Amino acid sequence: xxxxxxxxxxxxxxxxxxxxxxxxxxxxxxxxxxxxxxxxxxxxxxxxxxxxxxxxxxxxxxxxxxxxxxxxxxxxxxxxxxxxxxxxxxxxxxxxxxxxxxxxxxxxxxxxxxxxxxxxxxxxxxxxxxxxxxxxxxxxxxxxxxxxxxxxxxxxxxxxxxxxxxxxxxxxxxxxxxxxxxxxxxxxxxxxxxxxxxxxxxxxxxxxxxxxxxxxxxxxxxxxxxxxxxxxxxxxxxxxxxxxxxxxxxxxxxxxxxxxxxxxxxxxxxxxxxxxxxxxxxxxxxxxxxxxxxxxxxxxxxxxxxxxxxxxxxxxxxxxxxxxxxxxxxxxxxxxxxxxxxxxxxxxxxxxxxxxxxxxxxxxxxxxxxxxxxxxxxxxxxxxxxxxxxxxxxxxxxx
Amino acid sequence: xxxxxxxxxxxxxxxxxxxxxxxxxxxxxxxxxxxxxxxxxxxxxxxxxxxxxxxxxxxxxxxxxxxxxxxxxxxxxxxxxxxxxxxxxxxxxxxxxxxxxxxxxxxxxxxxxxxxxxxxxxxxxxxxxxxxxxxxxxxxxxxxxxxxxxxxxxxxxxxxxxxxxxxxxxxxxxxxxxxxxxxxxxxxxxxxxxxxxxxxxxxxxxxxxxxxxxxxxxxxxxxxxxxxxxxxxxxxxxxxxxxxxxxxxxxxxxxxxxxxxxxxxxxxxxxxxxxxxxx
Ligand SMILES: Cc1ncc(C[n+]2csc(CCOP(=O)(O)OP(=O)(O)O)c2C)c(N)n1
Ligand code: SF4
Ligand SMILES: [Mg+2]
Numbered sequence: 001x002x003x004x005x006x007x008x009x010x011x012x013x014x015x016x017x018x019x020x021x022x023x024x025x026x027x028x029x030x031x032x033x034x035x036x037x038x039x040x041x042x043x044x045x046x047x048x049x050x051x052x053x054x055x056x057x058x059x060x061x062x063x064x065x066x067x068x069x070x071x072x073x074x075x076x077x078x079x080x081x082x083x084x085x086x087x088x089x090x091x092x093x094x095x096x097x098x099x100x101x102x103x104x105x106x107x108x109x110x111x112x113x114x115x116x117x118x119x120x121x122x123x124x125x126x127x128x129x130x131x132x133x134x135x136x137x138x139x140x141x142x143x144x145x146x147x148x149x150x151x152x153x154x155x156x157x158x159x160x161x162x163x164x165x166x167x168x169x170x171x172x173x174x175x176x177x178x179x180x181x182x183x184x185x186x187x188x189x190x191x192x193x194x195x196x197x198x199x200x201x202x203x204x205x206x207x208x209x210x211x212x213x214x215x216x217x218x219x220x221x222x223x224x225x226x227x228x229x230x231x232x233x234x235x236x237x238x239x240x241x242x243x244x245x246x247x248x249x250x251x252x253x254x255x256x257x258x259x260x261x262x263x264x265x266x267x268x269x270x271x272x273x274x275x276x277x278x279x280x281x282x283x284x285x286x287x288x289x290x291x292x293x294x295x296x297x298x299x300x301x302x303x304x305x306x307x308x309x310x311x312x313x314x315x316x317x318x319x320x321x322x323x324x325x326x327x328x329x330x331x332x333x334x335x336x337x338x339x340x341x342x343x344x345x346x347x348x349x350x351x352x353x354x355x356x357x358x359x360x361x362x363x364x365x366x367x368x369x370x371x372x373x374x375x376x377x378x379x380x381x382x383x384x385x386x387x388x389x390x391x392x393x394x395x396x397x398x399x
Numbered sequence: 400x401x402x403x404x405x406x407x408x409x410x411x412x413x414x415x416x417x418x419x420x421x422x423x424x425x426x427x428x429x430x431x432x433x434x435x436x437x438x439x440x441x442x443x444x445x446x447x448x449x450x451x452x453x454x455x456x457x458x459x460x461x462x463x464x465x466x467x468x469x470x471x472x473x474x475x476x477x478x479x480x481x482x483x484x485x486x487x488x489x490x491x492x493x494x495x496x497x498x499x500x501x502x503x504x505x506x507x508x509x510x511x512x513x514x515x516x517x518x519x520x521x522x523x524x525x526x527x528x529x530x531x532x533x534x535x536x537x538x539x540x541x542x543x544x545x546x547x548x549x550x551x552x553x554x555x556x557x558x559x560x561x562x563x564x565x566x567x568x569x570x571x572x573x574x575x576x577x578x579x580x581x582x583x584x585x586x587x588x589x590x591x592x593x594x595x596x597x598x599x600x601x602x603x604x605x606x607x608x609x610x611x612x613x614x615x616x617x618x619x620x621x622x623x624x625x626x627x628x629x630x631x632x633x634x635x636x637x638x639x640x641x642x643x644x645x646x647x648x649x650x651x652x653x654x655x656x657x658x659x660x661x662x663x664x665x666x667x668x669x670x671x672x673x674x675x676x677x678x
Contacts, residue, residue, distance in 0.1 A: 027548070028504075029532035038533065038547055045550040055548045057538060058474070058504040083454075083472060087504075115454070115470050 082109030096131030118358025262291030307343025424618020426603030474505025518659030534608030570595030
């Protein structure tokens with residue numbers, strides 16, 4: 001029987017790794033992820049988990065060891081944050097482009113400088129083009145379930161791409177919430193044992209990663225992109241299959257909330273979405289016609305589906321916990337603009353930026369963003385510069 | 400005592416940055432005091448000193464001390480320090496790191512800084528553990544010791560920092576402890592004064608993340624260990640081999656006087672510039 005438990009987001013990630021029967025976990029401590037690998041160390045130590053557990057001297061070594069184990073056909077796992085992800089970038093990129101389908105948990109963290117250990121999505125968003133599938137969880141249950149789904153997606157024969165399950169550092173990583181922990185039999189029935197081909201096999205010797213000429217490189221990239229495109233279907237299918245088996249869904253690629261008749265839309269990602277739903281409810285209660293779309297899958301980006309959902313609206317705002325340097329805007333905003341462009345939709349838009357370096361995104365911030373989206377709809381014009389949610393709220397309060 | 404406090408306050412951002420983060424019984428605060436006394440003793444102005452720190456509990460020292468300070472990234476303090484020293488060789492550049500910082504994630508930079516003999520003083524606060532992140536094994540965690548990532552005892556061997564830095568080519572190598580404070584003041588002052596690359600390994604207990612799990616009853620117990628289980632190098636050398644193996648030698652192991660890389664590089668530039676003078 002599945003059991004109800006009270007777990008932090010990091011404990012959910014560790015429990016998921018156990019349930020997925022990973023062969024090898026390699027860990028290096030970094031805030032706010034450390035308790036993922038610590039929980040795994042404890043489970044391995046007390047016999048609840050039979051994985052190998054390796055603790056090298058850096059994150060660069062973590063991902064490189066995982067690549068070695070992955071080439072041997074193992075199902076592997078790790079977790080990191082911020083600077084740890086930055087330091088593993090070299091093998092991170094080559095893990096996905098060598099098509100080793102692992103799952104990694106990321107408790108998101110703002111990037112330095114200046115020094116910070118707090119939340120923000122700049123780390124994850126900055127590597128969105130490194131070839132991995134990126135899922136963003138909105139609560140602790142979704143962290144656990146997305147990691148289980150993640151292995152099925154990653155190892156799907158039409159995909160074979162690693163999956164990054166990202167969740168807000170501290171807000172989810174350290175917050176305890178009620179979570180259903182599925183039993184092992186149910187997960188085993190959903191996720192078959194790892195059957196990856198062993199790239200390195202003495203009976204069939206091969207060289208991995210030889211120096212590759214441009215024409216062939218183009219083929220590799222084309223193939224990777226084609227698999228990414230197929231992953232759009234697979235992410236949705238796997239979530240549907242999960243819902244059939246476990247009785248709960250995480251909305252596949254995009255979650256919608258009160259969008260059916262909504263004239264104005266706010267697009268969110270991650271844990272702020274729960275607060276944003278409250279803000280939407282409050283605005284609705286005041287007679288505003290507003291709905292919410294949460295991006296669960298940032299890579300591959302569900303541009304078509306998002307475009308279809310945004311058609312016919314009067315204004316669209318996007319809330320980001322990251323910045324796109326060089327654009328006066330957030331990163332998910334850029335993605336949303338691209339989706340609108342592809343769909344040929346001309347609609348007033350705005351980019352709101354908040355929650356950097358652990359700054360809170362409170363309901364009042366989001367209520368203010370909804371007001372500004374409404375202003376865009378009334379004016380029929382996009383806002384050129386990003387809305388800095390902390391300033392905006394202060395100046396609105398002063399007025 | 401009040402004199403000491405007054406002196407220390409001269410060099411601290413105590414009005415802005417205190418209270419500090421150190422646990423009761425942490426050795427790192429003693430190193431901070433020792434560093435300040437050494438700089439004062441050498442009559443260096445605050446502006447001549449650059450303190451480049453890594454990330455960890457040890458790295459927090461850069462936040463508190465009122466020199467030019469940089470809080471860098473985990474493991475990389477020596478590379479930033481190299482850039483600063485090459486840009487302005489007149490500065491006294493001190494890189495302050497934890498054991499994890501300097502020898503685990505940043506071990507590569509350490510051996511190359513030593514080999515290059517860049518004129519930087521490396522202070523390594525060795526508590527045998529990753530303190531800040533919650534007590535995981537580092538490259539100096541002794542074999543058999545219990546840590547958050549080694550509940551049955553650490554299987555790997557640990558580095559001997561003195562031997563490693565010496566073999567890598569450092570000019571000066573010494574080891575002190577936060578129990579032997581007068582000696583530590585002297586070791587730091589000498590290291591800062593000597594040319595080239597100088598490393599001071601400083602044994603600095605972490606009861607919170609290491610001692611508790613490894614049979615120490617208290618932080619005081621760890622300081623007692625530093626007192627009873629170490630010997631000054633000169634007397635350690637007289638010990639029979641089996642005694643030597645049990646005791647940790649402290650003092651100065653190497654005191655070379657080779658000029659640092661920045662000096663050799665400056666001389667080369669001067670020579671080449673002189674040759675290029677139009678006749
Ligand atoms: C690239 C990277 N990985 C991991 C971390 C997380 N981290 C911060 S401090 C630390 C360990 C500190 O240990 P040590 O250097 O021994 O210093 P101490 O806290 O013991 O003084 C780690 C792993 C980081 N900041 N950057
Ligand atoms: S955790 Fe250890 S190293 Fe960090 S402040 Fe506490 S005693 Fe010092
Ligand atoms: Mg340490």
